[in-house]
Amino acid sequence: MALLRRTGYVNLSLGRCLEGHVNVVRLVELYGTPEQRRAFAQTLKSGILAGIWVTDGTPPVIIRQENGHYRLTGVKGFASGVKQVSLALITATNPQGHSIMLLAPTTEADRRRPGPGTLTGMQASGTGGYDFTDVIIPPDHLLGSTGDYLRQPEFSAGAWRGSAVALGAMDRLVDLFRQELLERGRAANPHQLYRIGEALILQKTAAMWVEQAAKAAYAPRMKPDDVVATVNLARLAVERAALELITIVQRSLGLSAFVKGKAVEQVMRDLMTYLRQPAPDEALTDAAAWFLDHDWPEDGL
Ligand SMILES: Cc1cc2nc3c(=O)[nH]c(=O)nc-3n(C[C@H](O)[C@H](O)[C@H](O)COP(=O)(O)OP(=O)(O)OC[C@H]3O[C@@H](n4cnc5c(N)ncnc54)[C@H](O)[C@@H]3O)c2cc1C
Structure with missing residues (x-):
């Protein structure tokens, strides 16, 4: 990870x-x-x-x-x-x-x-x-045999790795965001501080989800359906956190975040593209359907 x-x-x-x-x-x-x-x-x-x-x-x-x-x-x-x-x-x-x-x-x-x-x-x-x-x-x-690629839980569980990579880009974005506000002497403004706090919460939330998903993917005692539903939710939680972080950074830095060639612009552009992973609606609703009548699988982790 x-x-x-x-x-x-x-x-x-x-x-x-x-x-x-x-x-x-x-x-x-x-x-x-x-x-x-x-x-x-x-x-x-x-x-x-x-x-x-x-x-x-x-x-x-x-x-x-x-x-x-x-x-x-x-x-x-x-x-x-x-x-x-x-x-x-x-x-x-x-x-x-x-x-x-x-x-x-x-x-x-x-x-x-x-x-x-x-x-x-x-x-x-x-x-x-x-x-x-x-x-x-x-x-x-x-x-392997026919059908192995789609075999669960591995097929869905493997998505934790893509989320870990996306989390790395969020880390970078938070660093660039803080750095630019400091350099421009805008970090002490209360509105900017509010957004820095929100950004840090999003970063940490995504990190906790990725860790949870990585643990689930390798938890031998966890039911395959629990693994799949956990990683599916993690993938979407990271996607949501990253999209919210992008909105916050754009609001805080203004037009400066849209200058082509600047690291902050490049990271956001890459991240927005990278976050387009397959079948997000299905991942969310399948996980929701599973957890409708199953409790959160704390035991297996
Ligand atoms: C930079 C990059 C590199 C990539 N590299 C590789 C690679 O090396 N190898 C590889 O195999 N793939 C690769 N991919 C492709 C990737 O694995 C996915 O196929 C792709 O990202 C899917 O994104 P999508 O938004 O088109 O997904 P989609 O699944 O098409 O989702 C788009 C929207 O349609 C909805 N939807 C999905 N299915 C249906 C349906 N049946 N009916 C109605 N709505 C539906 C979704 O919920 C979502 O809202 C890469 C993608 C990117 C961005």
Whole structure:
């Protein structure tokens, strides 16, 4: 958690790439055979960056078996570090309609695609697309069984890592905010003090949620549904805290927070983009439905 938070502080795009790398390590550790884990560890020792590219582009990635190996077709649409990642964990759909994870090499420059287009923030994450059409995958590059990627609680619990990175950006924003008010001699103003207090509360609230979510993700005695609901709420609590913090910083610094090229503007722009994570409504309402008739799982933590 400290590493992800610290990296988010330094640079949110770097944090996104590190978070993807760690996610791949975690999934190989969970679902790989001993031989796959050994081989992957060896590959990582050469210093490569791994990526997790699951969001499909057009057309989506399909996998078909042929003559003892597998052939892919289709495009991954949101691929962070598309020029830096050399091995990606991707999902592909088989002819039966089931999703399977696999490790694929991603070093061919002419397969790179524009992806989602130019994002307003997170440009340094180098998020593009990658075309896997006619990439051949040996059987020992398939990871786990069909459906493992979506298996709970890991599928939702892993979101704590993205929240830890976002928290790092909040830390940075609070520091930049305090620093600028001090430098401009505006920090002692009671309205500004009020907002600094509010910002500190938001920062600490997000930190407590992230810690709670990280503990839940690794709590062996906690029910899987408790883990999922806790991490889902944590993800949204951090999102809300970060959005409120951005509003406070903009109100306090005024137009100075909108000057392109200033660190405070860059961090806010990256953070607003980074906070767009999948299915937020579902995460909130699923967690609400679970906790309707379950108490908060203090015991398992
Ligand atoms: C900088 C950056 C880097 C990324 N890198 C990667 C990467 O390396 N690999 C990767 O796989 N992905 C990556 N992604 C994509 C990411 O994983 C998500 O797919 C993306 O962030 C989802 O955001 P969204 O707002 O479009 O989500 P959505 O889930 O589309 O949510 C948008 C809104 O629609 C609602 N909604 C969701 N589903 C439905 C539905 N069925 N019907 C009606 N409403 C719905 C949501 O609740 C929300 O209100 C990256 C994204 C960003 C921003």
